[in-house]
Amino acid sequence: MxxxxxxxxxxxxxxxxxxxxxxxxxxxxxxxxxxxxxxxxxxxxxxxxxxxxxxxxxxxxxxxxxxxxFLLPGRKMDEMELRQRYVEALTGFEGSPYHWGGEARRGIDCSGLPRRSLRQALIAYGTGHADGGALRMALEHWWYDASAKALSEGYRGYTVSLGRKGTVKEMDYTGLKPGDLAVTQGGAHVLVYVGGNRWIQADPGLEKVATLDGRRDENHWFGAKVTLHRWGVLADP
Incomplete structure (x- = not known):
């Protein structure tokens, strides 16, 4: 029994x-x-x-x-390699359906896209380099959720402000790096820069993850006021 x-x-x-x-x-x-x-x-x-x-x-x-x-010692991470893995993870979600609160290829939302992509990059980096610090960071990012608004406020030190604001359509992209975040004022939405004037986002209007040109393409979020931020782990020392 x-x-x-x-x-x-x-x-x-x-x-x-x-x-x-x-x-x-x-x-x-x-x-x-x-x-x-x-x-x-x-x-x-x-x-x-x-x-x-x-x-x-x-x-x-x-x-x-x-x-x-996860108990292995942490090491100084190669920012360029981690950023490359992160951007590859971001673009890997291209076409995934939008789902509020989602963090998977079956459905993902605007803040879930950069969170999940960075976590994938940290896991891949930590596994490849036997870096316990990267794996622990990935676990922490999984456990402590962060909305777009929280990311714009530097929640848990995850992001740092670039001290710049404007609109995606009109702002100067000088100094931006692939993976940088643009969070709308009020924290309703977040877009991620992937280089070459292009931004990737899980757009509720398009109902999917899409990469668009911030200068040439028409998109509701490109005209919204945003502030710019960078993941702390990818920030310059």
Whole structure:
């Protein structure tokens, strides 16, 4: 009877984990639920394999093995390489549908696009360079959500202001680097510069992620007042 209950609990937690992962929306409640569901899966499997000493030991060690890369020492990151990975991640979302609160290719919103892209870049960089600092930063960015407004306010030191404002259509792009953020006044929307006068955004009007020329193309957000910002990890030392 107890074994059956454990099996049902574990299967339910697996289903819950899958449902959370396929849901494009990212929120604090869903992150807590995901961590809890994964914990239940791990505990349930541990109970089920307990009679087998070898399997039990391996499964019990699994959380430590997963955590190990995050415990590696941090290093000074190559800003150019990280920026390149970040921009590649941004453009990889081209055409993805707009979904408020989304942070996935199945649906993503304006602030989710730069957050998710930077996180992907940090994970790729940290894995490739065995850099625990980059991996820990990616984990922190995943756990602490940041709206467009929060990004414009330097939430948790994630971004720094470039001290410039105007409209995408008319402002001077001198000094802008690919990956820099333009946040509308009031924090309703964020666009990301990708170079060559082009900006990528998850646009609710277009209902997708699109890259447009800030000088030549017509777009509602290109005429809105914005302030310019840069991710702290990509800022000049």
């Amino acid at each position: 107890m074994r059956r209950l454990v099996i049902l609990m574990t299967v339910g937690a697996v289903l819950a984990t899958a449902l959370i992962l396929i849901n494009p929306v990212s929120s604090g409640m869903l992150r807590l639920a995901l961590v809890g569901a994964i914990g239940v899966v791990w505990l349930g499997v541990l109970i089920l394999v307990w009679p087998s000493k070898g399997v039990r030991l391996g499964w019990a060690m699994l959380p430590g093995l997963v955590a190990l890369p």
